[in-house]
Each structure stands twice: as C-alpha cells, then as structure tokens.
Amino acid sequence: MTKPIPHLYAVVLAGGSGTRFWPLSRELYPKQLLKVLGNQTLIQQTVLRVRPIVPAERTLVVTGAGHVDGIRIQLDGAAEVPKENILVEPVARNTAAAIGWAAEALRRLDPDGVMLVMPADHVIPDEAKFLRVVALAVEVAQAGKLVTFGIRPTRPETGYGYIKAVGRRPLLAQGGLKALAVAQFVEKPDLPTAKRYLRAGGYYWNSGIFVWRADTILEEMATTLPKLARGLIRMDKAFGTADESQALDQFYQTAESISIDHGVLQRSRRAAVIPAPFRWSDVGNWSTLNDVADSDRDGNIRIGRIVDLGSRDSILYGEQRLVATIGLKDMVVVDTADATLVCPKDRAQDVKQVVELLRRQKAPEHLIHKTVHRPWGSYTVLEEGPRYKVKRVTVKPGGRLSLQYHHRRSEHWVVTAGTARVTCGERVFDLHVNESTGIPKGTPHRLENPGSVLLDIIEVQCGDYLGEDDIVRLADDYGRTQTSLARWGRGQGEGR
Template sequence: MKNPSIFVPIILSGGTGSRLWPVSREMHPKPFVKLADGQSLLQKVFLRAHYLPNVTEIITITNKEYYFKSKMEYEKNVWHEILPHSFLLEPCARNTAPAIALAVLRILAIHGPDAVLLILPADHLIENQDAFLQACQQAFSLAKINKIVTLGILPASLETGFGYIECGDSLGEGYQVAAFIEKPTAELAEMYLQSKKYLWNAGMFCCKAGVMFQELKQHAPDLLQAAELCWERSQKNNTDFIELDEASFALLPTISIDYAVMEKSQEVAVIAAHFDWQDIGSWEAYKKLHQADSNGNTILGDAILIDSQDNFIHSEDRMIASIGINNLAIVDTPDALLITQRGRTQDVRQIVQKLKENAHESYLTHRTVTRPWGSYAVLETSAFYKIKRIVVKPQHSLSLQLHQYRSEHWVVVEGMANVINGEQEYVLKTNESTFVPMKTPHRLSNPLDSDLIIIEVQTGSYLGEDDITRLEDVYGRMKE
C-alpha cells in the first residue's frame, strides 16, 4: 500500500459451515477446521492480514462463544503479539451487513472516516500471498478515491455454487460493477466462463470507513440506526474485545452486505484478482485440496480400500475398511459418521438441520470441547451419569462454581491439582480422588508447568452443561 494513514483488515468469522459436518459443528465452525498443514482457516486469514504492509490493527468479528477459541488459534501464530488486534463479539448471528456496520462505527470512533478497511471472510483459502497483496494494492488505490472495491476472482471452472459480478466500464485499476448475479444455472455459468466479463464474488472488499457509513445511511438507514443504538449501548472498557449489547443487537435485521449495500450502491468497483482462491464449502471442495491415489481415492487417516474407486475418506481415529465402493464421501469422527455420494456433499446441511430438530448434541459440539482453561472429552454418558476426561493447561484453573442437579467425583490420573471443595482447600496427586457434592462451591486448578488430567464422573438428575453457576471466573464468563 502507498503510505496509507490507517489501514484495518476486518476478519468476519461467523457461520457454522454445516456442509463440513461432522468435523464442523455449531460450536466448532468452519474457520476452526484444520487443513493438511495443521493450520486452521482462521489462522491462515489472520496471517494473511498480518503480512499486508502498513496494517494499523486487525479486528475480528465473531460470536462471543468463539472468543477464547479464536484467541487460542491466534496465539499459535508467532506474530500474534506484534500487531494490535481486537474482537467485536456478537451475541447471535445476524449475517454480514450488521457486522460490517458495527465494525465501521468502531473504526470511525477510533480512526476517523478516511481509515481504509479490508473485509476478509475467515473461511476462504488463498494460496498466493504475493498475488493477494497485488490485488489489495489495486483495491486500496480505488478505495482512496471513495470507491467500495470488491475483489473478484477470475473463474477457473464452471461453477454454479458461487455468485458472480459483471464488469462494466474500466476504471484503470479495475471496473465499475455492472451487476451482481446470484448463483447461475450451468448454461449461464458456462457463458460467464467464456465471456471473461464475469468474476466470482469472493465476499472480500476494501473501502473507507466514511464511504461505507454514507452508503449504509443511504441504502440501509434502519440497519445503520439499529447498529448505532447497539454501539452506543455496548461496553467498551476492555482493550481486547467489545461485547456487543445483546438486547439491541437482536433488533438488527439479518441481511448480507450484498443485499443491504453492494447491489444498490453506484460507488462499487471490482478488480480481477489473480490469486488462487477457494471457498471450502463442501467435502467435495475439501477433497480437491489433497492428492488422490492411482484409483482416484483421497484418503486422510487410516483406511484400507479394496476394489474401490474415486472415494473421499476422512478418519480422525478409527480404521475405515471398504470393499467395492465407488464415488462415496466417508467422514468419521469419534461421535458421528457421515456417508454420502460425492455428488450430494452440498446437501449435508440437511443432515445438520435434522439433528437440530431432534436436539442431537452432534450438531452442536464435538465429544472433545475446548475451554479457555483446557478441554474436556465426554467418554460415556447415560440419563443419570456422565464420564469426562478433563485436561487443565499449566497454570490455569476452572471457575469457582457449583451445580444444582449433579455431584462430581474426580480422580487425578496425571499431574497435581489444587482443589477448593466447599470450605476446604487441598492438593490431589496422581491416583488420588475426591467427591464434590451438588450445590457445593468448588474449583479445580493446575499449579504445575505440565497438563493436569483428571477423570470426572458426574451423577445426578440433570447433566447438562448449562447447570453451572459461576461464582468467580478469571476469563470473564460470569454473565453466562
């Protein structure tokens, strides 16, 4: 970028990625899905933003339930402490327009109307950082003359699952947008591919904060007014995050920025980006990231396939064996197994909807759940008992809490635990245990520099995770 005064990448990390179930869950959405190199999509977009020149700060907009998980993803990057970054935490999903409106208000309040923002979805994969930088430089030049500049992708294949942008008059660095087009038929997509006038809509764009504010004011005044009310009522006394006011946020409409502004504005331009871009929106798209064997099978994990061709196998733990299967996608996790024809992977969201309707936990969480203090895995459960493996990170502790409907037995299997149990405080070493009665305040802490691992057996009339009354919490979760 050429001497920008203020430049702020904004990472949109929302959505559930339901078509990547069972790896993606509502509490473990697509941005947290790991790729072959071990990095998540969220880590990759954070690094992509960090490597841009002259960045002032990075803002991530995400659900409040993902805050600690997102922070832990960023902390895996060696650069996370070098560049300022903060979070806007949403209480619920309201699509991209409300998120962007609130980000604009945040930037206006801190940096003023000439600050340039770059919107980056967290669930996209971009391979070529140099080409991405070049596209951002082109977009920045047009943004400085008060354009809203979207990054279009030159189509590499016939795609009916993407939206398209029609290029209009040339603007030197890019084009005036002639039209935004919804997901087309195969015949139209073929015509767009041959035409060279149509680009994939990647959902990335660059503009001044003041320009977006004026376009929201003109084209979505009710949304902007509701966003201003939410911003006014939100607490802003934390340097790491702003938790958006729940009651006023709920009044915001659920609408995308394309519908609210981009399709109505006369100030939208597009540049033709030349980097390798992929929206990993299904298991078929995920499969294309990996090399197939001589039989066309793509295998991630342990599998033995006999007389089987053109399959996608993803196994986290168990061995998968098959005989005589073709063109299937099989995705196995510890608590759920997906089997589908490869041509139907876009329909996996229908499975997720059925699971939600049936209140089945596998739509919501994995068997192993991340917490700011560590993680827990449910090993076995029934109506009146649940067995967990709890891992507490070094120098971390759970909240001081109590439960109304369950008691707990703890056995230390590795490490040492500091325990508060009612009025008592004591130490548990490996192979030692304790009992915590229901309605008794208790806390588990790890004083060592290695993991603490315990087995917890819960018994009671109700074993839901919402039966927690927090009395003290170092992670700021007292309102939950």
C-alpha cells in the first residue's frame, strides 16, 4: 500500500474559487490554498495524501493563471511538485476540458498512464483507507472502467449529486471493499428525494474523485464529447511545434464548458463506483466541516481562541482574535483579520450571496485577505490611515522583490527578523535586526533576503496616494512563466 503504484498519476484540479467558504477564502485566495483543518493547506494535503503511492514527479495540477503563483509557492516545499507539472489553463472551462488536457498529456508521456483525479480542496482525514480505495480503483480502471468514489450519505444532502449503484455482483471485491457498476447518476435532488435516497440505501454522494486510464477517458470523450475530443487531438498534433502555445489557447477558446460528470460519466456505460469507507468533505460550505472535523462533547467544532459558555453543535472559528460565544445552537461563527461571519448552519450556503453583495459594493473583503501572498513571500497590511500605511513584509530565503520605484510614496523599513539586502538608488547594503532605512519617493529600490531564514520588515509608507498600483517595476525575478502542454510533457521527459 505504501509503495508507488506503477503508471499511476495524480491529477489535482485546482481551479475553484470557493466563495462559499468566505471569509476564510477570498476570490483571489481560494479554499485550496487555505489551512482549513491542520497545518497544511488543502492542496498540500491533497498532494501529500497520495504521496505514498504517487511520487512528486507524477503529480499534476491543473489551474488558472490567477492562482498559479499561490499554488507554486505551496507545492514547492514539502510537496516538491515540479513547477512544470502545473498546467495553467488560459481560461476556465470546467472539469471536462481540464481532465481532457491532462489525459492527453499523460497518454503521450505514458500510454499506460492511470489518472487519479482529485479536486484540490477536499478534506479526507482517513488517509490509509483512502489509499486502499485508490488501490482497488486502479485495478478496476485497468479493466477499462471509469471509477468513481461514492460517499455513504449521512444526511439528506441536497447539495451533492448522487450515484446509484447496481447492488448485486460487484465488479471486484477486495479486503472489505467492493467496486459496483453504476446504475445511474442523479443530479442534486430536492429534499424529499434526498430523504428517499437516504432511506433506500444504494445511493452514494458523488465525491468528484475519479480513477481511470488516460486512454479510457479519451475514448469515452470521443463518443460523449466528440467536439472536445477533436479539439484535444488538434492540440496534440501541435505538440512540439512552434504552434503549441497557440493550439492550447485555441482549444480553450472553443472548448465546451461542461463538467466531466455531465459530459462523460452520465453518458458512459463504463462507470463504476466504490463505496468509500473514509470520512470526506468537499468543505463546500462551513456546515460541511462537521463531516470531517472533530467536535467537542457538546458537538462544537472549535478552532482558534474560543471562549464559550454552553454552546452546542456550532462551528466556532477564530483566526487570530478572541471569540466569545454564549448559548449558541447550530450556528457558524468565523472571525478573520478583516471580516467576521455569523449565520445559522442551515444558511451556510447563502454565504455566496454575501460575497456577491460585497463584490457589487466593490468591498475589498470579497477579493483579498489582509495578508497577500507573492512569489517572494507575503505582506500583511497592519494599518491604513490618511497618508500612511503600515505593512509587515516577509521575504523567503533567496526571495527578492522587483526593482521598483513609486511616484507618490516614500517608504521606511525596519528589520525585525533576518537580514535584508537593500538596493536604494546606487547603493546596495545589508540591514540587520533593529536597523532601519528610508526609501525616498521616486528612488529605484529593491528588497532581498540573502540569508537562510525568513526576513521580516515593518514598512511604513507615507504619501498622498498609497494604492498598490503605484509601482513601476524595472526588473523582476517572477515574470509569469508560460506553462504549456508541450513544456509539461518535455519537462517530464528531460527531468527537472
């Protein structure tokens, strides 16, 4: 179980925005990049969960340009996913296109490749059980099946699609697990239907986690989504030519925006389902945390600094500050650096309406956090006042901000940890803890961490305009890298 499974590749779908997990998630910082439970972010958990059976170099991530920086930063450390394994979609076109691209790339690389498709932002606390299901699924996939992971319903949930299994004669059984043929995929049901499914048994939540051979899914696409399949073939033909980048753009421009469930699985006769013995949540909204997080004896999930008197069955989440609650019942309280949410659990799905409201009001809290991540590290706005702004800036070892200047603001830097290499006009010098310098308005400057530990500075900006857009970049280490099918394929072949 803990050895790599030959020809198995992890394909992590990381395109989601996750407005329903606001205020923890933001439009520019979606759920997969967050530590919702535990010390790793959800995408790190997703990648490392299957690490015993899928090595780093066989881990692919498909995402959009907006999140690629954040994902690269997070998968650079313990996860060690090669940068070239991150496939960047020019535009988002739902899961069928993303999976099609990954399958096409995989088949070229390894004609016997098997894909373990996983959304980047699910929580599965029982890793060993999950890996056993994957192992069985790979065997079933080798027989040409499209294997889905079905979750046994614990409540009449109306937010998920359901899979109805053919109960008799499993396709394969092994160690208490069995793979069943799929009788039917069912769209999100209404409440009476969901209750009927729960009573009847044999219906499973569609987890969105799949295992199949790359060639199998491409074959099925050819019959169920012929236009998309033809697009993939055209793109594949351009591989290795000067047109490959253009071919990728063209495919995405014309690709149908449809999910793999609607586009392929519902129309296929090869679908199988393995009822999963593990706890699972798509953390689709705050109330779903109950499916995977441990609660206290009063049924409360408590994360952070919570002082409570007699609350029950509530989700209490404090990011930094103290949260005091009294006598709550079935409530959600989420307290973050710049926004707080309070709602009953059964209204948790309406958080997306709040986010929509904030978007229309152009409130920054729908878009970004107080802490903004950058390729070189991160910054946190500590305070904004009239004509000044205070930030904590953290630079990773070896990290370097762009050589830049500002038209309308001066900056004052005080080093509070590590060593800063400062370029200010013609001078280059090092600043240590408890040393400070000033950057006059209009002077080209650069901040760099030449050391092996994190560099922290406090930056005080003064000026009549302090927007992030007053920045003229003269040179930058982190120009957005063009990642394409071709590069990914070559990257694999050539090693990194």
